[in-house]
Amino acid sequence: MKEQYYELPEDFLSDTSFCNYCKGAPEKDVRYWTNWLETHPAMAHIFREAEQLYKMIGVYDEGYQQAFARFSNEIHTTMQPRRRWLNVRNAVAAAVVLALVAVSLYYTMRPAGTTTMAQTSGPLYDTIDAGIGQVRSIRLADSTMVVLNSQSRLLIPADYNKHERKVVLAEGEAFFDVTHHANHPFTVKSKGVETRVLGTSFNVQAYTATAGMRITLLTGSVSVHTGIAPQPILLKPDEQLTITADRTYAVQRVSAARYSKWINGELNFYEESLQDITAILSSRYNVAFVFTDNRCRKELFTASFDKEVPLRKVLELLSISRNIHFAQKGDTVLINMR
The missing domain is CATH 3.55.50.30 (Phage tail protein beta-alpha-beta fold)
Structure with a gap:
């Protein structure tokens, strides 16, 4: 792997090892790219942009491998490698990524602290951003309150609360004070983990740079579907679930109020x-x-x-x-x- 071969975000995304790093497993790929970034600081902005693109693809399209399968038959006969070192399969994967770059780069490069609408092949989303050093509060259609920490992004389906209550914490940290609705559970999805509640308050920290994530419950109860535990994990007040980069998890007792003090700066x-x-x-x-x-x-x-x-x-x-x-x-x- 040579630095000159990784000049654009899609160059990283055509590398399976890098995509494994974005998913947090296996450990050898996470370790390799962590060390690579430390030894190539000049590439940090492109590297982070590639992470953002991978994450947005995962949110909207369930991963580039599925995108590859869906689009490859349509474009493989006309797509030519951008560079001689990029094989045909990777060129097609890169083309799929490029089809989504317009959407995800729009989110990445727009001014901080904005609200926009995202249209993809899937549902329509409101995208709520908190800028650098900013704490932003949002009241959802069901009166649920969400507070976003600095450099955080929340995706809200345009039909939120019509049939179900689901949001995506695409990046960062958020505090949720959920309005109770017995027939419509509230779900937060982040890094492939789903937290489901009826009415409660809890904090989710899922910054990209931390690789893992942390869910802290203040009041009520939540059911967390991790994708790695055999059963959903039920949290009680003052309990915290930590999921590490290598996909291990643990629950511990904490003073939950401490983990929401960032709301006050x-x-x-x-x-x-x-x-x-x-x-x-x-x-x-x-x-x-x-x-x-x-x-x-x-x-x-x-x-x-x-x-x-x-x-x-x-x-x-x-x-x-x-x-x-x-x-x-x-x-x-x-x-x-x-």
């Missing part, structure tokens, strides 16, 4: 890894974090910061509590052990 971390913390800081402050020493990734921190605290102060306090050095150069922060 606070930053609160409770025994969280530095890798997950930097994903949140990246969305809040619009900077990229690069680990030059992988030993830092799993360092655990418990810390709280007031609203509008500058990044410099956050990094300073994290550095004091551990033998870790942060070096900011423009919009990139390098992390290593002292």
